Amino acid sequence: MTRARALQVAGVVAALAAAVAFPQVFTNPAVTNYGVFAMIFVAVASAWNTFSGFSGYISLGHAVFFGSGAYAVGVAARDWHVGGAGVFGLMPLGAAVGALIAVPFGLVALRVRRHTFIVITIAMFFIFQLMAYNFSFTGGSSGLDAPFLSWNLQTFNNPFYYTALACAVAATAVAWLIRRSRFGLQLRAIRDDEDRARGLGVHAMRVKLAAFVLSAAITGLVGGLWFYYIAQVEPSTGFDPLFDLFVVLMAFLGGLGTVSGPVLGALIIEPGQLYLTTVFTNAYLSEILLGALFLVVVLFMPRGVIPTGAEWITKLRTRGRPAATSMPQAPGPTAVQEAQATQEAPR
Amino acid sequence: MAREIYEAIVDGILIGGVYALMAVGLTLIFGVLDIINIAQGILVVLGAYLSYGLAARLHIDLFVGLLVTVPAMFVLGVAIQWAFIRPLRGRERVSMTLLVSYAIALIIEGILYEIAGPDVRNLNAWYVTSSVHLFGFYLAYIYLFGFALAVVLVLALYLLLYRTGFGRSVRATMQDETAARLIGIDTNRVAALTFGIGVAVTAVGGMMFGATNGGFNPNSGYDLISRLLAIIILGGLGSIGGALASSVFMLTLQSLVDIWQPQWATAVFYAALVLVLVIRPTGFFGRAPVRAQ
Numbered sequence: 071m072t073r074a075r076a077l078q079v080a081g082v083v084a085a086l087a088a089a090v091a092f093p094q095v096f097t098n099p100a101v102t103n104y105g106v107f108a109m110i111f112v113a114v115a116s117a118w119n120t121f122s123g124f125s126g127y128i129s130l131g132h133a134v135f136f137g138s139g140a141y142a143v144g145v146a147a148r149d150w151h152v153g154g155a156g157v158f159g160l161m162p163l164g165a166a167v168g169a170l171i172a173v174p175f176g177l178v179a180l181r182v183r184r185h186t187f188i189v190i191t192i193a194m195f196f197i198f199q200l201m202a203y204n205f206s207f208t209g210g211s212s213g214l215d216a217p218f219l220s221w222n223l224q225t226f227n228n229p230f231y232y233t234a235l236a237c238a239v240a241a242t243a244v245a246w247l248i249r250r251s252r253f254g255l256q257l258r259a260i261r262d263d264e265d266r267a268r269g270l271g272v273h274a275m276r277v278k279l280a281a282f283v284l285s286a287a288i289t290g291l292v293g294g295l296w297f298y299y300i301a302q303v304e305p306s307t308g309f310d311p312l313f314d315l316f317v318v319l320m321a322f323l324g325g326l327g328t329v330s331g332p333v334l335g336a337l338i339i340e341p342g343q344l345y346l347t348t349v350f351t352n353a354y355l356s357e358i359l360l361g362a363l364f365l366v367v368v369l370f371m372p373r374g375v376i377p378t379g380a381e382w383i384t385k386l387r388t389r390g391r392p393a394a395t396s397m398p399q400a401p402g403p404t405a406v407q408e409a410q411a412t413q414e415a416p417r
Numbered sequence: 418m419a420r421e422i423y424e425a426i427v428d429g430i431l432i433g434g435v436y437a438l439m440a441v442g443l444t445l446i447f448g449v450l451d452i453i454n455i456a457q458g459i460l461v462v463l464g465a466y467l468s469y470g471l472a473a474r475l476h477i478d479l480f481v482g483l484l485v486t487v488p489a490m491f492v493l494g495v496a497i498q499w500a501f502i503r504p505l506r507g508r509e510r511v512s513m514t515l516l517v518s519y520a521i522a523l524i525i526e527g528i529l530y531e532i533a534g535p536d537v538r539n540l541n542a543w544y545v546t547s548s549v550h551l552f553g554f555y556l557a558y559i560y561l562f563g564f565a566l567a568v569v570l571v572l573a574l575y576l577l578l579y580r581t582g583f584g585r586s587v588r589a590t591m592q593d594e595t596a597a598r599l600i601g602i603d604t605n606r607v608a609a610l611t612f613g614i615g616v617a618v619t620a621v622g623g624m625m626f627g628a629t630n631g632g633f634n635p636n637s638g639y640d641l642i643s644r645l646l647a648i649i650i651l652g653g654l655g656s657i658g659g660a661l662a663s664s665v666f667m668l669t670l671q672s673l674v675d676i677w678q679p680q681w682a683t684a685v686f687y688a689a690l691v692l693v694l695v696i697r698p699t700g701f702f703g704r705a706p707v708r709a710q
Contacts, residue, residue, distance in 0.1 A: 128512045178695055184511055185453050185654060189646045190694065193687040196643050200684045311639055315519055322516060326509060358527035364520030368513050369504060 089235055093228050102227040104341045106299060109234035111340040113292045115320040115332035116241035120248055121285035122318075123327040125278055126261030127180070130314045131191030134198045135286040137308030138171050139164030139293025144214035144303055145207060153217040158233060161294040168290020169283050176282040180275060183264070199309035213304035216297060230299045237295065238333075241288050246329045248281075257281055258327070316343070323367050325374030334375060421676050424554050429669030431560040432629065434567040437664035439622035439641075440648045441571060441657055442615035448591040448655035449611040452502065452514035456522040458642025460616055463525055464490060464623020465633050469538055479542050479624050480562070486620040494616025497521060498609045522638060529635035537634045540627035563625040570621060571661065574614070578657070587611055591655060640683070647690040653699055 089109075093102045114136065122129050143160045146152065152160060179190040202208045219226070248254040256277045259267035268274045297303045320339050324331030346356040371378050443457045464486055471482040501521065505513045539545075544558035578584035589597040590607045598604050626641070627633050648667055652659025667686055675682040 128515065130515075178691055182694060185447070186650055186694070188453065188511075188515065189650050190691070192643055193647055193690050197684055197687045197691075200681070200687075204680050315516075315523075318512070318516060322512070326512070352531075354527045354530035357530070358524050361520040361523035361527065364516060364523070365501060368516050368520070369501065373507075373509070 086239070093231050097224065099223065099227050102231055104344055106227055106230045106234050107344060108337055108340045109231065109238045110292055110296050110299075111316070111320060111336040112238040112333050113234065113241040114289055115317050115324075115336040116238070116245045116329075117285045117288035117292070118317045119321045119327065119332040120241075120245045120288075121281045123321055123332070124248065124254060124257040124261065125281055127183070127278065127282075128188050128318065129191045129282075129285075130188055130311075130318070131175070131179075131195040132285070132289050132317060133309050133311070133313040134175065134191075134195050135168035135171065135289035136293035136296070136313060137198060137202065137303070137305075137310075139168050139290030140297035140303045140308045141202065141208055141214065142167035142290070143294035143297055144216065147217055148214060154219065155229070157217060157298050158229075158295075161233075161291055161298075164294030165287040165291035168293070169287040171290075172283040172286030173279070175286075176279045180278045180282065195309060195311070195314065199305050202305035202309055208305070211305060213302055213308070214297075216301040218301075230295065233295055234292070234299075237288070237292050241292075242329065242333055244284070244288070245332075249329055253277065253280070261327070316340075319364060319367065323371070323375055325376035325378075328374070328376050331374050331376045338375075420553065422673065425672040425676055426669055427556070428560075429672040430665055431556075431564045432672075433665035433668035434564040434571075435622060435625040435629070436645070436648060436668055437661045438567040438570055438618050438625075440645050440652070440660040440664050441574060442618040442622075443645050444649040444652065444655055444657060444660045445574075445587075446612055446615035447649065448657075449587055450498075450502065450514075450608050451594075452511075452518065453646070454612075454615065455515060455518040455642055456497070456525065457615075457619060457645055458640070459522040459525045459529075459635075459638035460490065460493075460619040461623040461626055461641050462633060462635060462638045463529065464620040465540065465627030465637075466529060466533055466538075466623075467620065468624040468627060469540055472540065472542070479540060479628065480566070483621055483624060486624070487617050490620040491613040491617035495609050495613040497616070498612035502612065503605065503608070522642075526635050526638060533635065535634050535636070537632040538627070539632050540624065542628070545628045557629075559625070559628050563629065566621060567625070570618065574618075575657070577614075583607075583610070644683075644686050647686045651690055651693055 092105050096102060096105075114132070118129065118132050121127065143157065143164050146160050146163055147157050175194055179187055179194065182190060202213075203211055208214070221229075248257070256267065256272045259270070259272055260274055260278060264274055293308070297308070300307075316339060320335035321332040322335065323339060324333065324335030343356075343360065346359060347353060350356045350359075439457065439461055443454060446452065446454050446457075467486040467489065468479050468482050471477040471485060472479055477485075501517050502514060505517065507513075542559075544562055546557070548555040548557045549561070576584075578587060586597070586602045586607050589600070589602055590604050590611075594604055597607075626637075630637070644667075648663050649660050651667065652661070652663035667689065670689060671682050671685050674685045
């Protein structure tokens, strides 16, 4: 196990080094643009997974936080006349607004489960999109513009890339820490069987709401950065139904509820999607292809790349040994049983 | 003002009847298959385009065209269920079916854009353009015809569900799939046919939507599905009576708000949904969820 742990650490360090070196090696702005978007979505997919992947409550309303973060930064920059690099300093405002919205949103939506929860998040999403269209401080359907930056075009993307990378690393680290913690265990117990988890003393509402707010804060933070990077936000881009869909697909492709899954999913899907839209000038064709990709992932890799891959590796390593040693379908105790053990232990 | 309110209520009830038909399809699919068919919205739009194609190319009357589009949509529904919904199993089935139906919606939307383009279309016929003077205001015939057709079809669905052997199988599957299978019901067949029926009604809904909505394009599906979802949740998931009542309630509410605050009229749907769920998490007519084992 120590060797596996060492390999894991080496892998993470190598991935981080590659991520840091990326804009130094590929200096073409068209390429670093891919990097910025990929990092933005790594952060968002990780944040989404920290709530939805761990708790099993599938949110299709995270665009609410993303868009609100973008609008919060946009409105603040406009009204307080913040310009230049100072706008980066406004990003925490995006996080705060995301978290503030998540509290009442969560208090309403988390009372219901499964399908109803999903639909409530969609409904919230449409309410927010409509508000962005109809209020005057949001600029209506023409949206908001970010302050103009007179930076060197060749290295323009780099500050954004490194900020996005920092967000992505932070979001992934948060997911990792939560997954290892008692809090994460409670979340997964809720996913496996909420009633039983409550019976065992998990304060389900408090735990779910905490994860929801945390996830929303990170999403809002990244929303602010995204706004500053693409330099404008409109109701249809800030609150975009496809955003929610992509984030879910990323987490799903990589492996729902794993730490590395959403990262991998975002790294595959976001550049792939950007590439498709540049290759096929016909946006409709790329839409059809994306839908087809969705179907392939869900039908042939229903548990995601990471769990399926791990299974293949286990199969390869146990090949030739007696069948009895190979892992059964669901190894180890379920999260509820683990939680039970934790709850019984003295605090 | 009194006349406007009165008119809005009549409008709401008539259009509500059409939404009821689409919502019943969606809630029936949910009840039997335990999935939310996100593609329902774009399927309605597809139904509208099919009617449009038949009317524009072959000069077939909109209502006569339904004889072609309804069976076509039924077959499409059965095919979608067979190819993409049936294979999904396991713990993540809720999110997987959601993704699959969303993917199907994307593909259909892309194909519609590819073939028909983003231009806004309208379904036209004499009964869309000419109105009848009724109780002091003018009303296009299509509203009356469509409402009548919706009522007939909802009644037919009711008879199918409560007066036939197949209907009994469907209701048994809705109550408890395992038990239904144990007593010899072919639940796979029930699921496929239910999905087909749920999709077939979108052909009618689409024709009505295309004729009354004041234009549609492939993007109209998002707005539709979110409204339909609000309706079926408000009515209580899986409750057919609830879907009927909440369609009429929501559409009436919307057309009332439309008098004073037209730009917020759509928000009423979602705001009403949130408010009702704060008070009653299972919707108007929903049963308390049975704990899954």
